[in-house]
Amino acid sequence: MSMQSIRDTFFEECEDLLEALxxxxxxxxxxxxxxxxxxxxxxxxxxxxxxxxxxALSDLVAFAHRFETVLDEIRSDRxxxxxxxxxxxxxxxxxxxxxxxxxxxxxxxxxxxxxxxLVNLGTCLGDAGFEAPAADEDFGFSAITxxxxxxxxxxxxxxxxxxxxGPEFPVTDHPRPDLSHPDPRTSGSGATAAPxxxxxxxxxxxxxxxxxxxxxxxxxxxxxxxxxxxxxTSLAAPGExxxxxxxxxxxxxxxxxxxxxxxxxxxxxxxxxxxxxxEAHFEFVxxxxxxxxxxEITPAPAPENPAVALPWPAPLPEPLVEPLTIQxxxxxxxxxxxxxxxxxxxxxxxxxxxxPPEKDxxxxxxxxxxxxxxxxxxxxxxxxxxxxxxxxxLRVDLERVDRLINAVGELIINQAMIEQSVTDLSLPADTEIxxxxxxxxxxxxxxxxxVMAIRAQPVKPLFxxxxxxxxxxxxxxxxxAHLVTIGESTEVDKTVVERLADPLTHMxxxxxxxxxxxxxxxxxxxxxxxxxxxxxxxxxxGSVIITISDDGGGLDRNRILAKAISRGLVAExxxxxxxxxxxxxxxxxFSTAEKISNLSGRGVGLDVVKNAVGALGGRIAISSTLGSGxxxxxxxxxxxxxxxxxVISVAGQTMVIPIASVIETIRPTAADLHLLGTSDRLxxxxxxxxxxxxxxxxxxxxxxxxxxxxxxxxxxxxxxAHCALMVDAVLDQRQVVIKGLDSNYGAIPGVSAxxxxxxxxxxxxxxxxxxxSNMSGLINGRNGANYLPPAAGATAAPxSQSFQxxxxxxxxxxxxxxxxxxxxx
Amino acid sequence: xQSIDPASRLDAEFVTFFAGAQxxxxxxxxxxxxRRWSTVTPLPHAPKEVLGVMNLRGSVIPIYDLSARFGLxxxxxxxxxxxxxxxxxxxxxGLLVEAVSEILSVARNQIQETPDIRSESTRASITGIxxxxxxxxxxxxxxAVIQCKPKQAA
Numbered sequence: 001m002s003m004q005s006i007r008d009t010f011f012e013e014c015e016d017l018l019e020a021l022x023x024x025x026x027x028x029x030x031x032x033x034x035x036x037x038x039x040x041x042x043x044x045x046x047x048x049x050x051x052x053x054x055x056a057l058s059d060l061v062a063f064a065h066r067f068e069t070v071l072d073e074i075r076s077d078r079x080x081x082x083x084x085x086x087x088x089x090x091x092x093x094x095x096x097x098x099x100x101x102x103x104x105x106x107x108x109x110x111x112x113x114x115x116x117x118l119v120n121l122g123t124c125l126g127d128a129g130f131e132a133p134a135a136d137e138d139f140g141f142s143a144i145t146x147x148x149x150x151x152x153x154x155x156x157x158x159x160x161x162x163x164x165x166g167p168e169f170p171v172t173d174h175p176r177p178d179l180s181h182p183d184p185r186t187s188g189s190g191a192t193a194a195p196x197x198x199x200x201x202x203x204x205x206x207x208x209x210x211x212x213x214x215x216x217x218x219x220x221x222x223x224x225x226x227x228x229x230x231x232x233t234s235l236a237a238p239g240e241x242x243x244x245x246x247x248x249x250x251x252x253x254x255x256x257x258x259x260x261x262x263x264x265x266x267x268x269x270x271x272x273x274x275x276x277x278x279e280a281h282f283e284f285v286x287x288x289x290x291x292x293x294x295x296e297i298t299p300a301p302a303p304e305n306p307a308v309a310l311p312w313p314a315p316l317p318e319p320l321v322e323p324l325t326i327q328x329x330x331x332x333x334x335x336x337x338x339x340x341x342x343x344x345x346x347x348x349x350x351x352x353x354x355x356p357p358e359k360d361x362x363x364x365x366x367x368x369x370x371x372x373x374x375x376x377x378x379x380x381x382x383x384x385x386x387x388x389x390x391x392x393x394l395r396v397d398l399e400r401v402d403r404l405i406n407a408v409g410e411l412i413i414n415q416a417m418i419e420q421s422v423t424d425l426s427l428p429a430d431t432e433i434x435x436x437x438x439x440x441x442x443x444x445x446x447x448x449x450x451v452m453a454i455r456a457q458p459v460k461p462l463f464x465x466x467x468x469x470x471x472x473x474x475x476x477x478x479x480x481a482h483l484v485t486i487g488e489s490t491e492v493d494k495t496v497v498e499r500l501a502d503p504l505t506h507m508x509x510x511x512x513x514x515x516x517x518x519x520x521x522x523x524x525x526x527x528x529x530x531x532x533x534x535x536x537x538x539x540x541x542g543s544v545i546i547t548i549s550d551d552g553g554g555l556d557r558n559r560i561l562a563k564a565i566s567r568g569l570v571a572e573x574x575x576x577x578x579x580x581x582x583x584x585x586x587x588x589x590f591s592t593a594e595k596i597s598n599l600s601g602r603g604v605g606l607d608v609v610k611n612a613v614g615a616l617g618g619r620i621a622i623s624s625t626l627g628s629g630x631x632x633x634x635x636x637x638x639x640x641x642x643x644x645x646x647v648i649s650v651a652g653q654t655m656v657i658p659i660a661s662v663i664e665t666i667r668p669t670a671a672d673l674h675l676l677g678t679s680d681r682l683x684x685x686x687x688x689x690x691x692x693x694x695x696x697x698x699x700x701x702x703x704x705x706x707x708x709x710x711x712x713x714x715x716x717x718x719x720x721a722h723c724a725l726m727v728d729a730v731l732d733q734r735q736v737v738i739k740g741l742d743s744n745y746g747a748i749p750g751v752s753a754x755x756x757x758x759x760x761x762x763x764x765x766x767x768x769x770x771x772x773s774n775m776s777g778l779i780n781g782r783n784g785a786n787y788l789p790p791a792a793g794a795t796a797a798p799x800s801q802s803f804q805x806x807x808x809x810x811x812x813x814x815x816x817x818x819x820x821x822x823x824x825x
Numbered sequence: 826x827q828s829i830d831p832a833s834r835l836d837a838e839f840v841t842f843f844a845g846a847q848x849x850x851x852x853x854x855x856x857x858x859x860r861r862w863s864t865v866t867p868l869p870h871a872p873k874e875v876l877g878v879m880n881l882r883g884s885v886i887p888i889y890d891l892s893a894r895f896g897l898x899x900x901x902x903x904x905x906x907x908x909x910x911x912x913x914x915x916x917x918x919g920l921l922v923e924a925v926s927e928i929l930s931v932a933r934n935q936i937q938e939t940p941d942i943r944s945e946s947t948r949a950s951i952t953g954i955x956x957x958x959x960x961x962x963x964x965x966x967x968x969a970v971i972q973c974k975p976k977q978a979a
Contacts, residue, residue: 410883653867699869744916745878745887748868754878754885762866762878762885 010051011104012395017044018097022464025093029086035075042071048100050284060099063114066121067092073125088120091475094468211278214292216246216264221288228265234281235269242268264290398494401454408444408451409642409737415444416734416758452639456491459537459546462501463488466508470533473512479531480519481512486536492544493639496616500546500636503609507548507632508533510606515550515630525627527551543618543660544638549631555624557581582622586610614769616640617658617752640738645755645765647732648713651701654763656736656755657713661768663722665730666712683712683724690714691772692724698750698771715768723772738765837936839929839955841962842909842922845897848962849922850929850955855911855967859925862906873899879919881910887971888919894970895947913967920970929962931955936964 024041049064070089073079095117102109213235217228235241246264251257269278278293285291415437422437463485474481492500516522516531523529534549557578564570564584576584588607613620618636637643637660645656666672666685673692674682681692692712696702712724736755739762741748752767839850865877865888874893878885888908892900900906900921908919936953950969955962 406883413883701867701869739883739885741878741885744885744918745868745875748870750869754866756880756883756885760880761864762880764866764868 007055010055011100013051014048014100014104017048018093018100019461019464020044021093021096022467025086025090026464026467028081029090038071038075042068042075045071045096048096052100052103055103057103059109059111059114060096060103063092063099063118064096066118067096070121070124079124085124088124090468090471092117092121094471097468210242210268210270210295212294213267213269213278214264214290215267215282216290217261217285218289219259219261221285222261224285224288226285226288228263231282231285232265232267235267235278241270244268396454401451405451405455408448412444412448412735412737413756413758413760415440417760420758448642452493452642453491455494455639457494457497458489458491459497459500460488462497462504463535463537465501466504466535469505469508470512473509474531477513477516478518479512479516480529481516481531481533483508484532484534486534487538490537490539490544492537492636495640496544496636499612499616500634503612503634504535504546504548506606506609508535511548511550511552511630515552517553521553525553539638540635544636546634546636547631548634549629551629554626554628554630555582555585555622556626560584582624585622586620617643617660642735642737643765645734645736646713646730647734647757647763648730649728650699651696651728653701654731654757654761655695656763656765657715657725657727657768658765659733661715663714663716666714666724667710668712668724685714685724688722690722690724692726693771694726695766695771696726715772725768725771736763736765836930837933839931839962839964840909840925841927841929841957842891842907842920842925844900844920844922845892845895846923847895847897848926848957848960849891849895849965850962851909851911851920851965851967853928855913857910857912857917860908860910860919862908862921876921879908881917881919884917886910886917886919888921889971891920891922891965891970895950896944911967913971916971918967918971929955929957 021041021044024037024044027037028041045064045068049061049068052060052064067089070079070085070092074081074085079085095114099109099114215228215231217226221228232241232243244266246266249262249264251262279291282289282291419437419441422433427434467483467485470481470483511533512531515533517525517527519529522531532551534547534551537544537546539545560581561570561576561584564581564587565572565574569584569587570576585606586609610620613634613636616636617640618634621633621635622630623633624630644659646659646662648655648657666683668683668685672684674684674689676682682689683692684690711727711729713727713730715723715725736757738753739755741751741754748764750767750771751764752770753765754762755765757763838853840853840856841848841850843849860881863879865879867877868875868887871877874890876888876890879888890900892898900923903923905924906921907925908921909925910917910919912918936955938953939948939951940954942948950966951963952966953964955964
């Protein structure tokens with residue numbers, strides 16, 4: 001395993017940890033936090049700190065450490081979880097995520113920002129005077145930096161503290177600046193530092209209470225790369241050690257198995273700390289060794305053996321033992337692996353640690369904090385025992401999954417081809433091969449569904465990120481707001497989840513910035529001063545519906561219209577329906593923000609959102625009630641890999657149109673068709689006149705006599721825009737596997753992708769959005785020349801701009817004065 | 826097909842083929858396979874040298890008419906026509922040619938620079954010229970050849 005891959009694993013795990021952190025904090029925020037939840041939060045931060053230490057990410061370690069300290073204060077009931085503290089915690093979690101992200105990208109984060117957060121956290125601890133943390137505080141956390149290039153010498157001696165210590169165990173020479181808490185040595189709480197421990201002089205040792213540690217590493221301990229020496233030396237800093245190796249399991253040399261550990265240690269450590277703290281040293285190896293910690297029962301060793309208790313790393317008194325213990329990193333195999341039989345040696349008596357009752361509070365947290373960082377590698381012990389551990393999961397390279405999905409896609413196509421060939425044979429219906437092909441079809445569908453499910457992911461992480469956006473937006477705008485999420489477990493294709501992040505961020509910011517009124521205005525309107533943003537996800541008939549709503553003032557349509565007119569997006573005096581006015585928001589360059597804030601209001605928000613949603617094959621709609629808020633509804637396909645399509649024929653070509661956009665098919669009569677102007681045609685249907693679009697003409701496959709229009713597909717592409725697409729025939733309705741055109745060719749106006757039909761031929765999938773909103777652009781683009789360079793406005797526009805309310809289209813619209821590169825067709 | 830061992834880089838290998846009755850060649854490292862011509866699905870708004878897309882074991886690959894690309898008129902239907910499937914970067918494309926003739930091994934220094942000619946577009950798509958026993962072959966720049974397509978993001 002290379003350094004890089006370990007690093008990657010760390011960051012992957014950080015993602016999980018940050019997610020757990022966010023989840024735990026969210027529960028704490030709602031007040032339903034129990035101690036387990038608090039512990040989970042603590043563990044997450046602690047594990048990030050632990051991992052970060054291994055990669056020498058000192059800023060991250062320092063910040064996580066302080067964060068952890070605050071959490072610990074809360075955990076041990078010395079700090080109330082007030083709203084202010086909660087706020088600091090949430091913002092700190094955000095910052096921690098930023099730091100992890102920065103570390104992953106190997107860039108540094110603004111130190112002042114970090115310092116500000118540290119001060120905030122410090123304030124929680126009652127350290128008003130706490131200013132520049134990194135500079136003058138030793139965080140007591142000098143974890144061993146992984147160095148794979150180094151020789152397997154004895155570097156551990158320079159690094160006395162492995163960093164397995166919880167916050168209860170800062171090894172610091174400076175007294176903690178925090179003076180608001182009683183001295184742990186007198187209080188016995190053990191949750192704060194005992195700075196003077198290292199000063200213990202040898203003559204004090206006999207009077208000091210000692211812990212007896214029985215430590216028996218199991219084979220996994222070594223196979224996971226742990227080193228008993230490192231662990232034991234980490235104990236040396238706070239106290240003195242007396243180490244007695246238990247060689248009873250040492251086999252005869254002939255029977256020696258280098259893969260089996262055979263050493264155990266009895267360690268007496270002089271310490272004022274409770275067992276919990278000592279155990280915390282072994283936190284990361286829980287489940288990998290047998291460990292018991294108990295107060296020493298027998299008195300300290302007699303003075304006739306004074307060398308025994310020398311502070312580590314002084315040589316041990318028994319020469320036989322010394323090389324074995326100290327040089328366990330030495331390269332010779334028989335020294336590296338010191339090994340009793342696998343599993344707990346027979347003589348390993350587990351001492352039940354009889355804990356003094358007053359010391360159990362900090363213990364349960366650190367005790368089971370086996371470290372989420374290592375959770376996956378650890379044999380599941382405690383987590384599973386609790387019966388609430390996560391379901392076993394597998395982390396798989398996405399590329400492999402996609403390869404599988406591709407292969408299954410091929411299988412589906414192959415299945416369709418075989419089926420077609422069998423059908424062409426016109427065999428009697430009871431022929432065996434017919435029933436086999438039927439089975440094959442069903443199996444192939446099952447397989448496809450199962451494979452697609454692999455890519456499905458809950459929207460939860462995405463939604464969790466949004467609560468941060470709400471916090472930030474609320475802070476930036478000074479409008480108190482909170483996020484309510486519904487349907488977090490709704491599963492959507494991974495790509496959809498990923499590509500939704502930006503649009504959702506935009507919309508959430510918009511909701512806070514534009515949607516919500518100021519606190520004063522809300523109070524005046526008889527509302528809770530704190531605004532509510534609601535984010536929900538649900539499955540509905542093959543789509544995912546995501547709604548973002550606020551309980552703000554709703555859309556001010558007069559203002560929107562006035563703005564649109566002043567921007568030249570709508571002609572003056574135009575009569576637009578409410579829905580059309582609402583949809584003006586999606587026009588490029590539209591922004592109603594009275595003043596442009598740094599959050600939103602750059603006029604790039606909603607049209608970008610709309611395009612992003614459109615690119616995912618989804619649609620967005622808006623509804624609003626003045627005075628009580630607005631709601632945006634995004635409907636998205638469940639997966640990007642397959643689609644229900646209607647196979648049609650256009651100008652002799654077989655094509656596919658997404659069935660989701662087709663409302664009905666109509667066979668119009670000549671009387672239903674009306675010319676408007678010289679070339680535009682309208683189709684009258686039940687008293688409405690809809691624009692009629694000749695698909696063949698749009699695609700440059702020639703124009704036909706509209707009177708011969710054989711079939712019209714009524715499509716809905718926008719919330720309000722109904723359109724009729726003229727095609728030759730509807731051939732079939734089937735599920736098609738979507739094949740991108742972009743990678744090998746490039747985007748084609750009016751075509752969103754391609755698919756392979758049962759006969760192996762490729763059929764293009766029509767982009768109804770682009771076809772209906774930009775027919776004029778497409779037709780002009782075709783104009784004469786076979787090929788227009790992409791920069792030429794008309795052909796470049798369709799993909800990026802697909803909004804066109806009917807009323808707006810009917811009016812001759814001037815170009816926006818901003819000179820932005822978007823043309824209105 | 827076969828990739829070149831870097832050690833033998835001295836000898837460059839080219840697949841030569843005919844398009845518009847002229848000899849062209851392409852570095853063999855680009856060539857993945859040679860397929861029989863099969864019906865393609867035409868693309869809307871495509872330049873005339875883009876014949877359409879073809880299904881290559883589930884991948885959708887565009888087919889370029891090399892003869893049309895070099896202004897030599899569209900390739901005439903002929904059962905001998907083949908498609909040279911070539912890759913460049915992550916892109917896989919097909920080149921319709923009249924016939925594949927041979928695999929040519931030459932030393933790198935045998936490739937002559939394209940002389941100054943009037944047609945900028947032809948010159949931009951030809952990286953060099955190799956002398957052959959009978960005449961010469963034009964080494965095509967695959968990237969330049971397939972650049973004649975709309976390449977904006979959707």
